[in-house]
Amino acid sequence: MKRIKKKAVKCGWISGNGLLLLFLSLSLQAQEVTFNEHIAPIIHKNCTPCHRPGEVGPFSLITYQDVAKRAPFIQHVTSIRYMPPWKADPSFQTYQNERGLTQQEIDLIAQWVENGAPQGKAEATPTPPTFQENSQLLQAPDLVLTMQKPFSIPNDGTEEFRYFSIPTELPEDVFLKAIEFRPGNPQLVHHSRIMVDTSHLIRAIDGISETDPALARFQTIPLADEFLYGWVPGNLPVMYPAGTGKPLKKNSDLILNIHYAPSSVVAQDQSSVHLYFAKEPIDREVKTMTLRETDIINQPFVIPANEVKIFYMRSEPLAHPIELISVLPHMHTLGKSFRAFAITPAGEVVPLVKIDDWDFNWQSTYVFKELLTVPEGAVIYAEATYDNTASNPANPHVPPRDVTYGWNTTHEMMNLILYYVEAEHPVAQEK
Numbered sequence: 001m002k003r004i005k006k007k008a009v010k011c012g013w014i015s016g017n018g019l020l021l022l023f024l025s026l027s028l029q030a031q032e033v034t035f036n037e038h039i040a041p042i043i044h045k046n047c048t049p050c051h052r053p054g055e056v057g058p059f060s061l062i063t064y065q066d067v068a069k070r071a072p073f074i075q076h077v078t079s080i081r082y083m084p085p086w087k088a089d090p091s092f093q094t095y096q097n098e099r100g101l102t103q104q105e106i107d108l109i110a111q112w113v114e115n116g117a118p119q120g121k122a123e124a125t126p127t128p129p130t131f132q133e134n135s136q137l138l139q140a141p142d143l144v145l146t147m148q149k150p151f152s153i154p155n156d157g158t159e160e161f162r163y164f165s166i167p168t169e170l171p172e173d174v175f176l177k178a179i180e181f182r183p184g185n186p187q188l189v190h191h192s193r194i195m196v197d198t199s200h201l202i203r204a205i206d207g208i209s210e211t212d213p214a215l216a217r218f219q220t221i222p223l224a225d226e227f228l229y230g231w232v233p234g235n236l237p238v239m240y241p242a243g244t245g246k247p248l249k250k251n252s253d254l255i256l257n258i259h260y261a262p263s264s265v266v267a268q269d270q271s272s273v274h275l276y277f278a279k280e281p282i283d284r285e286v287k288t289m290t291l292r293e294t295d296i297i298n299q300p301f302v303i304p305a306n307e308v309k310i311f312y313m314r315s316e317p318l319a320h321p322i323e324l325i326s327v328l329p330h331m332h333t334l335g336k337s338f339r340a341f342a343i344t345p346a347g348e349v350v351p352l353v354k355i356d357d358w359d360f361n362w363q364s365t366y367v368f369k370e371l372l373t374v375p376e377g378a379v380i381y382a383e384a385t386y387d388n389t390a391s392n393p394a395n396p397h398v399p400p401r402d403v404t405y406g407w408n409t410t411h412e413m414m415n416l417i418l419y420y421v422e423a424e425h426p427v428a429q430e431k
């Protein structure tokens with residue numbers, strides 16, 4: 001990488017005065033990389049969308065003061081590529097919603113911090129970017145559904161996993177263009193999964209904990225959609241491509257599974273789901289294909305205590321060609337790595353996603369840059385590694401225990417969730 005050149009200090013007459021020379025050369029370097037000219041555009045583009053009031057970042061990164069007082073910390077989290085968060089290996093597949101700094105941007109931040117984090121000329125002060133309040137999208141939603149009552153997050157410092165039911169009371173079937181989850185308490189809502197039920201037999205789940213024995217009964221009721229949408233901090237809403245939409249049946253109930261981070265004070269949460277309806281004619285339905293534990297080839301799905309295990313799963317050969325919109329891998333805390341790809345009948349490999357250091361806290365829907373065609377007869381494969389040893393710091397069991405399938409976070413899952421449209425069989429819009 002090419003560093004910004006330090007200007008040579010040509011001050012022969014003071015060369016005897018080392019201290020003054022050092023001072024001069026430092027101040028000259030400092031003029032070169034400034035917040036106003038070089039650092040603010042990087043921060044505003046890559047950090048401020050999450051680090052602003054009401055969003056998930058724990059503090060704002062907007063003004064010079066916000067950034068300068070955390071300069072060494074920012075240098076650290078950017079140099080190790082912890083921020084901005086992005087887990088998928090960009091050399092395997094690239095995405096529309098990709099985040100990340102270039103090595104040059106990382107080096108520029110480091111150089112700025114090492115030079116004392118100067119602000120730069122007042123007249124170069126940049127205007128902070130503008131955002132929509134309480135949204136990552138620019139348009140207003142068509143329907144806002146809010147948890148029926150606030151949930152009181154206890155102050156006992158333990159994680160909470162709760163289920164909620166929100167009736168949509170939709171008078172007719174709709175096609176969705178986008179779904180946005182809005183945490184009521186962005187500091188404590190850790191992640192959320194939205195499912196759809198049309199039986200209305202799951203309404204009593206509202207407010208119950210994952211540890212409640214009543215959960216087992218609800219789990220036996222088949223869901224209309226097991227995975228309408230999944231949210232983690234910073235996961236942007238997926239906008240479905242033109243002419244496509246996700247169907248939602250009239251009078252559906254949304255079932256939310258929300259994970260709350262531990263808190264030392266009692267706090268409230270009343271999260272919302274924003275729905276955006278299709279306004280244009282929809283000729284292709286967004287469908288969900290889920291590869292799950294039953295698709296595992298090397299059964300049974302048991303991760304014995306003190307073992308590292310790899311599972312492989314595969315789909316049936318595709319009956320029709322499809323066009324993929326996005327991919328979302330899902331595991332719990334024992335997960336270590338995940339890889340998914342398709343193999344076409346001609347033997348060609350279509351890379352889908354590769355994550356080498358799985359982090360339960362940073363799960364994302366990876367949206368392909370363009371619809372990704374997978375031909376008829378192709379098979380989708382996924383492989384996932386789980387570490388159930390004591391050396392996995394995320395292991396919820398001390399000492400490790402045998403772990404098998406379950407919704408609870410102390411159990412495990414292996415899912416690959418694909419949003420797609422059929423390549424050749426458009427559906428007529430119901431009107």
Ligand code: HEC
Pocket residue numbers: 043046047048049050051056057058061070073074077078083084085099101233234235
């Ligand atoms: C997708 C949303 C998102 C983006 C984009 C983002 N952050 Fe963060 N950041 C978070 C969240 C959430 C946390 C708190 C959780 C954590 O520390 O992992 C956080 C934590 C941090 C922390 C504290 C880390 C710690 O260990 O306490 C720093 C420093 C930080 N971010 C800097 C940045 C910088 C600099 C950028 C841009 C280069 C950035 N963030 C981009 C969401 C984001």
